[in-house]
Amino acid sequence: MQVNAMSDGFTKLLAFASVLLAVGLSPAHATLFCDVKKTKDGFVAVxxxxxxxxxxxVKVPFGEDVQLDSTRNEAKGWAPVIYSGPRRGKMIPGWVRSSLIVQECG
Structure with a gap:
């Protein structure tokens, strides 16, 4: 009887871990931040x-990053982004030229 209870507990734990793993790997939860490229103006316009x-x-200075907005699709050379500034305060959704953000985002 004790072995059966242990296997039941293990089965529940395994099921719970599977759900956590599936939710954690869902693309809807992926957050990608991309650095803005250096421009002659010193900023990238959102x-x-x-x-x-x-x-x-807003003008995003070189060295800052923008968050890719996964709720919207790209539009012919433009990337949907959210900028929240260096203090991560107010979130500003908008668009930046795709060519002005680093393609290797993390």
Missing amino acids: REKPDAKSKIL
Whole structure:
């Protein structure tokens, strides 16, 4: 009887671990931060829309990073991002030129 109780506990533990692993590896939970590239202006513009003429919401200085926004799809050379600044305060969603962020994000 004691062996049966141990195997039942192990089975429950294994099932719980499987659920945690599946949730942890889900792409919806992946958070990628990408460094902005050095530009002659010294910043990369986060824009309201994926368009070079769109309103600039914030200027991200070289050395900062932006978070890729996995809830939106890329739009012809533009990446959806969220910028929260060096203090990780206010979150600003917007768009940056894909060519202006480092492609190896982590």
